[in-house]
Structure formats: C-alpha cells, structure tokens
Amino acid sequence: MDDIIFIGDWIKDRVLGSGSFGTVVLWKHKNNDEKLAIKTCKWGDELTAKHRERWTKEVEMLQTCNHPNIVGTITLPAEFVSGLAPMNPSKLPILCMEYCSGGDLRQQLNKPDASCGLKEVKVRKILSDVGSAMQFLHNNKITHRDLKPENIVLHVPNGISEPSEDKIAYKIIDLGYAKEIDSNSICASFVGTLQYLAPEIFYSKTYSNSVDFWSLGLLAFEIICGTRPFLPFKAPVEWMPFVKKKTHDNICVYETFHGDIEYSNEIFPENHVSKPFKSLIENWLRVALEWDPKLRGRDAPSKVTFNIPSENKDAASASKIVIFEMLQSTLAKKIIKIFSLSKISQLAYEIDSTMTINTLKEWIFKETNIPIEDQMLISPSNCMDIENNEPVMKYWNENSAVMLFLYNKKHMIEENTSPVVPKAVQRCLELPKALYNYKNSQTLYRNAFYFVVAQMDIYDFLINALFTRGESLKQESRQLLLNHNNVDKKLGKLLAKIETIKTMVEIGEKHIEELKENGTGTNILGGFTKTFKDAHDLTDKIEKLVSAWSLLSVRLQSAARRSNEGITTDLNNFVAKYNYQAIFSNAYKTFIAHKKSDFYNANREKERQCPDIVRVCYDCLKLRSKILQELQNQQFILKLKDLSLEFSKISDIICKADENTDRLSTDLENFTGEFTTCIWSTISVVVRDVDNIADLPYSVVSYQKRDFKIGEPVTNHFLTGNHDNVDEIKSLVTESLKLRQNQMELCEKLNSQKNMLLQNSVFDFSFLNGN
Template sequence: MDDIVFIGDWIKERELGKGSFGTVVLWKHKKTDEKLAIKTCQWGDELSEKHRARWTKEVEMLQGCRNPNIVGTKDLPPEFVKGLERANPSGLPILCMEYCSGGDLRQVLNKPESCAGLKEQQIRQILSDLRCAMHFLHQNKITHRDLKPENIVMHILDSVQSNVAVQGQRKVIYKLIDLGYAKEIDSNSVCASLVGTLQYLAPEIMYSKTYSNSVDFWSFGLVAFELICGKRPFLPFMAPVQWMPHVKKKAHENVCVYETFHGDIEYSNEVFPENYISKPFKALIEQWLRIALEWDPKLRGRDSPSRVTFNIPSEQKEEASKIVIFDVLEKILEKKIVNIFSVATLSKLAYEVDDATTVQMLKSKICNDTKIPTNEQILITQMNYMEPGDDECIVKYWNENIMLFLYNKTYIMKDNVEAIVPKAVQRCLEHPKAFYNYKNSQNLYKNALYLVMSQMELYDSLINGLFVRAESLKCEGKQLLLKHNSVDKNIGNLLARQEILKKMTDSGKAHITELKESNGSHLLGGFDKIFKNADDITGRIQKLQTAWSQLTVRLQSATRRSNEVITADINNFVTKHNYQAVYANAYKAFLNYKKSESANRGREVQCHDIVEICYYCLKLRNKILQEVRQQAFVLKLMDVSTEFSKIDDIVLNAADSTNKLMTDVTNLLDELTKCTWATISCVVKDAEFSNVPYSVVSFEKKDFKIGEPVSNHCIKMTNKLEDDEVLKSLIEDSMKIRQSQMNLSLKLNSQKELLKKLDFSFLKDD
C-alpha cells in the first residue's frame, strides 16, 4: 500500500496506525479537504478463518454502532474499491471511518506534563464520554474486551460544530475505537478466549476459563485511575502474572496496590496524593473505583449487598445485586463542585454544592478548613468581580471553568505557609547523594516534575488572585459611590427639612419672646421644650454634615487609588519572578531521564540534576512569597481594602443616622404644629364672643342654614341694599365695634385679676 499515493481526487497523507492485522491510513480529498481514515487488512490467504471472522465482525459492529462516543463509519467512496485492490489481498471488507485528528489518549498520557495525571475537567470529560460509549455497547450486549488509552481517540470539533449544543459546546469529543476484540456477550454470557492488552485485562480472563462483560468494568477502572494519577493502580512495574497474586489479596476498599521505596507491598484505600483533582471529586471517584476494581467478577460493577453477607452462595451473588457502575458514575459527574483559591492561605479548596447551598453555608465550611472566621472572609467571583451576598445561592456563581477567590479582611497572605512536597522529593532532599533503582528513580522524576508544576500552578493562581482583587476593589469603589450618593441625597432631603424646622423655630422664638414681654401669657411654656429639641437636632445634623464632608473626601481618595492601574506592576513582578526557568530545566531533565530509561533498568543511579531542581524550586518559592508581600501594589491592595471596609461601615452608620434624624425632624415638626394649634385653641376658648357681630366671627359651614340668619344678632332684611357705600359703612362700624369689644374684654380681664388680689375679708360678719 506504500506505493499507492493517489486514488481519484484522494491523496494519501500518512499512516495513522498499524496493528498485527490491519493498517489505518489517512486520505484527504484535494478539492473538499474531507479526510477519511481507511483500514485495510494487510494479510492475504495466510489468514485463518478465525481471524477473517474477527475482521468481518469488527466491520459489522462498527457499522451498526451509532453513538457520538464511538468512532463512526462512513460509506467507502467507490474509487477506493478498485484503487485498494493491491493493498487488500485478503478481499475482506474495507473499513472507512471518520478521522479523529486529536490522536489517542496514550499520546496525551505519555507527555511529561501528564506524569501525575490530567486536570479534573479533562478527566470528567473523558469519563463522561467513555461511560456513554461503554453503556451503549453493553446495552447492545457487546463487550469491548480491549479498553485501553490507545483505543480512545480525540475528535477535534471545528468552528461550525463547536457552536452546536451537542456535547455542551466542547472542543473535543473522546471516542472509542477498535472493536476488533469486541464480542456480543452480556452479564449472563461467558466467553473463553484470551484477548486484549495484558496490562488492562481483567484477572478472570487469565485465571478463569469463562468471563462476562464485567471484564470491561475492570479495564474502565484501570483507565480512570491512570487518568487521575498518571499510572496504573496495581504494581505498574510488574507484569500481570506478578502483580495479580498480590492484587487478589486486596480488600474491597483498596483501590491501589503499590511498592514502597524499600520494596514492600502496600495496599491503599485512596488514589496517589500526587494528582490534580479536588478533594470532593477524589472522594466520589474512589467510591466508584471500588465498584469498578472489585476482584470478584460477580460483584464487580454492582451494588452488591452480598459483600457483607458471606452466607450467600457465590452463584447467587450476581442475582442479589444489579449493575450500577454506569449510573453511579453519571451521578458523580453531575455533581457541582466549587473550586476556590485561598490567597490568604495559598491553598486550593473545593466543596460540593447544590441548589440549597448558600454563600454563608459555604463560608462555614471554609472556616472549618482554613480557620478564617466567616466575618473576615471575602469571596470574589471572576464572573463579575463582586462579592456575593451571604444569603445568595452559591450555585448561581458556579462554573467548572471559573474559580472563586478567597481573601482575608485583615491580611493578604498568611506568613510561613509550608509547601506540600511529595515524599519522594522529601527523601531526595534529605539524602541528595542517594542511589535509586529504576522504579524509585522513575517515581522521583515524576514527583519532582509534579512539584514544579504544582508550584507554578499555585503561583499563577496567586497572581490571578491579586488581579481579581484589584478588579473587585474597582467594582467595590463604584458600589460605595452609589451607596454614598444615595445617602448623600437623603442627607440633602434632611437638610431641607431641617431648614424648614429652623425657620419655624426661629420665627416662633421671636414671636413668643415678644408676646411674653408684652402680655406674659402662661400658655406659651410648652414651646420651650420644642425649641430646645430643635436646637439639639440642629447640632446633630451639623456634626453629621461635617463628618459626611470628610467621608466624601476619603471615598474620593480611596476610589482614585483603587482605579490606579496596577497591572503593569504585577506584570513586571511576574517577569522578574517566575518558574519558567525551573520548569524548563525540570522538563528537560525528565526527557533526558526517559531517553536513558532503558539503559538504567538494571542498575542504580544518582539523580543529582533533579535533586538540584527540587531544591531550587522550593528556594524560589520562599523568595517569591517574601518579595510579593513587600510589593507596593500588594500593600496598596490591602490599604484600599481596609479603607473601603471602614468607609462602608461609616456609610451604613450615616444612613442609619440620617434616617433617624429625618424621623426626629418630622416628629418635631408635627409636635410644633400640634402645640401651635393647641395654643390657638386655648386662646380662642378663653375669649368671649357672645356679643360679637356675625360679620367678624368665623363660623363653620355646618352652622349655616339657607334662608335663616347666621346668628341671633342678625336682623332679617326686607329690602336689598342698593348702595355699596352703605355696605362699606356697616362693615367699618362692625370692625370698630369688634375692636372696642376686644379692648373692653382686656380691661375687664385686668380688673378681674386686680380684684382677685384685694382682701375682702372685712366684709364678712364676725
């Protein structure tokens, strides 16, 4: 097939893969740029009937599998039937498949940066797609029997497809390939053939004469573990015939079996600590791994209540449970986990949340882990650089691609935060001249690269946290200005009301002073208390106004400082202090080790290069943390944060004081009005109007009756007045009479008072 380069408008690009039977070649259409992966059998008549049947079965199975996570088949262009005759001597069906341009998962896992596993989001995507593919196969009673990273390929979506709502608008879809070993068996069927890649085979395929589709559960668990930790869970340095006797002894809770530095076999209930997944996801996936990696094939992948019921016969165990491996994984992947980076403690936090989880509940969990009191915590989301309210639902701010940042109100970063160093790295730093065998040296280089990468990631999160805090302070300044303007408007309304009160009290004081000096009325004493309260309120308002003016200046200054661009300062710091050189050296050392790996298998070596890199990495970490604490932009962030916190408290207090003063002013105005009218009522009641003509007395409307006089003093007129001068004269006379009556009343009252003072006791009979 090597000499066949052109078939019609199709051009051979390259060979994608070659197995023991088939060869996969990539072809590209020169006009449409369409790409096809075409698989042909490279053998001819020497193929046995068994192998011919297997090939035909794979083609039929793939053509019958319509699932987004299983590589799809396409119709073979007619020109290939004739063009590939020489390349297909067996005459077996040619398999035409969609081309997945991202390569396979083994290529991803072999990268140095994947030595300690993949990122959690990528792991979730892969497990979700694998679950979909495997569940589909098992529903159709098909067992793959060769599930491994090499048989998982990545289909890169183009710009058009990425806009489609399928697969959550992801850029990559993981697909299962190579159904060459697949067979139509289910949980109730058995098979006796030895197939598949040995390291990923379930134990019963080699130990037992028969097996069911639970062999795929075992392979699925191994692949999942390798995605998380970068290596297989069960003694990866041993051949299957060596590690299976040890794994057979494991308890149900054990998810990995490993060899210690000194060669002892250890069993663990947890995945290796060197990974990139969150604690909640780790706990959930470990529960699932216990189901997938169950040694007993009759219990594997099932809910298995019979695990603790030993009196149930083995043949009845399967009937006592049901397959749950796919449902459990689906529920795990549906869980929402909020990722938080704590700038204060330089640590990553993660919590499972749901629709009922409030921000306050999340802060309580954070307090338990970081010992930062809830009232000192500041949570900022990258969505809008705002701090969510304590009563808000945290799911509102959840996004698997976005991290929340945690700050402490009293300090930026805690002092003396210890680095988390893998045990292998700790040992090499304590014994820098030690010799390592092949297994231990490989573990050291992987853990060392993981240390450098984790410190880089921590540093990137810290810098992002400082950027986010700077942006959040800008938003906080804007929010404070809005609060300030709202309170300022209320203070303006208060001053307007206070001005009305002041005019009324000033006018009242002048009139009452004049009345007291002229008449000495005893009815005006109630106003003194009102005027005193008015003076007190005026003084309080003046103090508030003065303090508010000072606060306005402080807020303007703090807002100006928060808006000052610190991006350049942070970028300059990152340019000067970073892990790029350390990472490049660690990456290079890892690649050099991989190149000489085969030569070092049988001997012990020293690892001076990686020991030196680890030492320098931790030294650089301490230097960066010391330097960043002293940077002007960090101190500015802390100062502005503290100032905004104080200003916010003052604004809230000012708002409360303004509302209280507004209430006091309103109440005092009401009291002044009531007192004024009460005084008028008393004055009116003291006067005698029995002889006052109707023309100068005010009557209420209810006292009038149409056609009748308004008082007893009214004389019914028979003729209408014809001359206005007569009417004017009558009014003037009435006014004079009214004035005379008032003067007379005053004299009578004074005479009464004088008479009261005289002693008339001499008139009494002895």
C-alpha cells in the first residue's frame, strides 16, 4: 500500500498502525472532511489457514458488533475494492472502519503527566466505556482475549479541538483474537499479549471468558496507577509464581527498593483518584484479579462451591458473574470533592440524594477537627456561602476536580501544613547521592513527576479558592446590604409609629398638666403617669437603636466598598511571580531525557545516581514553602481575613438588630393597645360615674350642649336635692379614687421592678458599636 497515494477522490494520509498481519492506513476525502481507517492484510500465500480464519473472523465480528464502544465498520467504497487489489495479495476481506482521531490509550499512558495514572474523571469514563463494551461482547458469547491499552482508541467528535471528557468515547478495536465462547466454554489456544494474559492461559490447557476479567482488572489498575499491579518489571514467567501466592484481598504485588517482594491490599498511594473511589475500586479489583478462574468475577456462592457453574446445577447454588454489575455500581457512586484552603488539602466523601450540607460538615469535622460553626462551604459555580439545610447533591459535578471550597472562619491558611510526599521522593531528598538501579530509578522518576504535578494541582486549587473567597465576599456584601435595607425599612416604620405616639403623649401630658393647674378632674387620670413613662422608655430605646444603626450603616458601606475592589489583580500578580511552570518544565525535560537515556534502554543492571530529578524534587518543595510563607503576608490575604471577620461581625449585628426591631415593634403595638385601653377606660369611668362626680369640666365629658354653657361645671345643670348628700357622695368617690390611685401606683412599682429584671439587658444596643 506504500506505493498507492490516490484512489479516486481519496488521498492517503498516513499509516495509523501495523501489527503482525495487518496494516491500518488513514485515508481522507479531498472534497470533505470524511476519513476512513482501512485495514489490509500484509501477507499473501505464506498465511496459514489458521491465520486466514482469524482475519476473516475479526472482520465478521466487527461487522456484527454494533456497540458505541466497539469501533464501527463502514461499507468499503467501491473504488477501494479495485484500487487496493494490487496491495492485497492475500485476497482476504478488507476492513473499513471509522477513524478515531484521539489515538490509543497507550499513547495517553505514555505521557509524563500520566506516569502515576490518569485523573479520576478520565478513569471513570474509560472504565464505563470499556466495561460496557466487554459486557456486550460477553452477552453475545464473545471473549476478546487481547484486551490492553493498545487496543482501546479515543474517538473525538469532528470539529472539537479540546473536547471535555464526556465528549470522548473509548472504543475497543482488534477482535482478531476474539472467540465465541461463553462462561461454560473452554479454549486451549495461546493468544494475546503476554503481560495482560490471565494466569490459567500459562498454567492450564483450558480457560473461559474469565480471562477477560483479569485483563480488565489489569487495565483498570494501570490507568489509575500508571503501572501494572504485579511486578511490572518482570516477565510473566517470573512474576506469576509470586502472584499465585497472593490472597483474595491482595491486589498488588511489588518489589521494594531493596528488592523484597511485598503484597498489598491497596493500590499505590501515588494516584489521582479520590479516597472514596479508591476504596470502591479496590473492592472491585479483588473480584477482577482473583487468581482462581473459578472465583474470578463471581459472587460469594462461588467461594463455597469452588466450581464453574454448569447448566445442570441448581440455580440457587450456582455462582453468578457480578464483575460488570459491581463496576457499574462503583461508577454510579457520587463523590463530592472538596478543597480545604486552611488545611491546603483535598477531601472527598461518597454522598446520596438525601444528604445535607450539615451532615457533610459533621463528616468534615471528624476528619479535620474544624468545628462545624467555623466551617464555610462555598460553591465555585456561584461563589455563595451554602446553607446547612441544602442538599449536597445540588453541588455535585462529575467533570469537576473541585466541587466545593472549604474555609475556616478563624484561619485563612494554617501554618505548618505539610505536603504529602511519596516515599521514593522522601528517600531521594534524604539520600541525594544514593545509587539507583533501573527499577528503582523508574519508580523515582515516575513518583517525582507525579509529586510536581500534584503540587501544581494543589497550587491551582489554592489560587482558585482565594479567588472564589474574594468573589464570595462581594456576594456576601450584597446580601448584607439587602438584609440591612430590610431592617432599615422596619426601623423606618417603627420610627413613624413612635412619632405618632410621641405626639399623642406630648398632647396628653400637656392636657393633664393644665387640668392639674386648674385642679379639676385629675383624680381619675393617675393611671396615665405609668403609661406616659412607658412611652418615654420605649421612645428612648428606639432612638438609641436608630442612633447605633446609623453608625453600622456607615461601617457596612465601607466594608462593601472594599470588597468590591476585588483581589483578582493582586492574585494574578502573585501567580505571575510565584508559579510551578519552570519546575514543571524542568521536571518534564528530565523525565523525557531519562526515558531516552541508555540507563532506560540498556545497561539496566548498572546502578547510578539521579541528581537531576533530586534537584527537581528539592526545588518543588522549596517553592511550596516559599509560596506559603509569602502568602501569609500578602495584602490580599490580609484583606480577605479582615473582610471575612468584619462581615461576620456585621452579620451578627444585623441579626440582633433585626430581632430587637421586631421586639420593639411588638412592644410598641402592645403599648398602643394599653394606651388606647387606658384612654377608653378613663372615658368609661367618667360615663359610668358621671352622676356622682362634681365639678367635672366640659373638656372631659360632654352632654347635650343645650343643657349647659361651655366652661361651667356640669353640676350647675344636673345636681339637685339635698346638698349634704351630695357632699357625702363626693367624699366617698374621692376616697374610692384614692384607693384606685394607690393600687395603680403599687402596680407601677411592681412593673418597674419587673422591667429592671427582665428588660434592661434585652435592649442593650452597645453591640452595634462593637469592633
């Protein structure tokens, strides 16, 4: 096919890959963006009948496997049938496939930033797509037998230069080794890539489709950790005897720095997945990487029977394949990811639809010891402080590395926060002149580059957390202004009401003073003394609140103005001065140079020092320390601290002022009712007892105007009969009113004492002036 460049309107672009038997070439249509991946057999008569059968079987399987995560076939354009005939000596079918422009998964894993695995979002997507494709194959009684990163390609939609993870589809290719066998069938052929083959293919003459479970488990481990789980520097014949000894819980067998063999129940700590997902995937890996094929991928009953189920077995006792179910369940779990600014660390928790922010804060307290009342959770999407009763699920986003930022109200960034340093990096810093063999140097370079990338991620989260806090303070100031305005309106209404009461009280006091001067009718007005005193006390409290409130208004406006100035410019200047770009670039060059060195490709038994990567690790730690030290004294940090504290105080004051305004409003309503009752009670007494009261002025009680003249005593018009009786009646009424007056004065004293005990502290507004 090398000699053919043009076929009809199609132009040969490049060779995508070449295997043992076939070559895949990319062809582009000259009039549009259509692309085809065409696979032809490179051999002719030297092919055996078995090889021809394998090739034909792959074409047939791909043409019948219609699944979004299995590379699709396309009808070969007619011009290629004749155009490629000279380059197809075998006369075997030509396979025309959709073109997947993202390359294969091995290319992704070979990138330096994937040296310790891929990000969790990508891991989830790969396992979801590949798991779905493998389940489809097994449901159709097809075993792939050669699942590996090289046989998984990335399909990217046309026109998208930098697609998000949800836009990429991972597809299985190369069904050349696939065979139609089910869980009860056995096969004896030795096929597939050695490092990904299940143990029984080496140790037994027969195997079932559980070999794919093993390969899927190895693939999952590698995309999470960047390396295979079982002694990756050894050939299968060397590592399998060690792996055979592992228990069900062991999912990793590795060689220590000193060459000892260790068994582990966990994946390597150098990874980019959250703790909850790590725990979930480890449980799944125990099922996928079970040594015994009779148990692998199956549920608990199989561990009792130790037999591959047969059709004659009782359904209740038969083991069940659960590997795909478990994987789907694991991937369906929702994990909220949080970055704590004060601790400079990442937190993650598995959540469900019923969980609230308050419960999340309780979990955070258990892990970080930050009291719930000091925690503040802010969403980067809206920069708003989240209420405790809100559902956590509202802020979950599967494509986001950080879904919430956690702040400690008392500490912006705590001092003496220690980084998580891989053991290999710790060792190189403690022993910078240590000698490394090939295996140990590989581990060091991988872990060192991972450490740099991890520190870059944390720095990125830290800067975003500071930016989000700055934006949230703007939102907080707006909310405080709204709350302030609401209280201000309440105070305005309260002032309007108290002004009316003040006017009524002033008129009442003046009128009573005039009556006292005339000495007429005052014997029934003693109750107003207490009422007027209550009015003055209430007025005094309201005026004090309003006076203090005006000072708070100025304070809030000043804080709001400072918050609106923002910190973006200062942050950008800081990032421009302090960043990891130079260290990352140096680490990248060092990593690539090591892979190209003779140490990597030859002389693997020789030991040597690794000063270049030691320097990278040292510079990374030094920069981290300097950044944290410089941050503590940055003006924008001090501004965030000051505004956070100020807004917290102002918020408390507004809440208390709101409560006191409501309380005073209630007291004013009660007073108005009492005042009205007092007035009407006095009028009622006058109306009821008017026949027995002498010298009552017209201004207090009025009868028919025709019966008397204005200003004259009422008694001149209606008092008749014996004057001795009248004097006696007057004396009795006077004594009765004196008793009433004494009773009122006693009540007033009791109420005064009660107020001193219960109300004086309630209306202390000194908090409005607090710092």
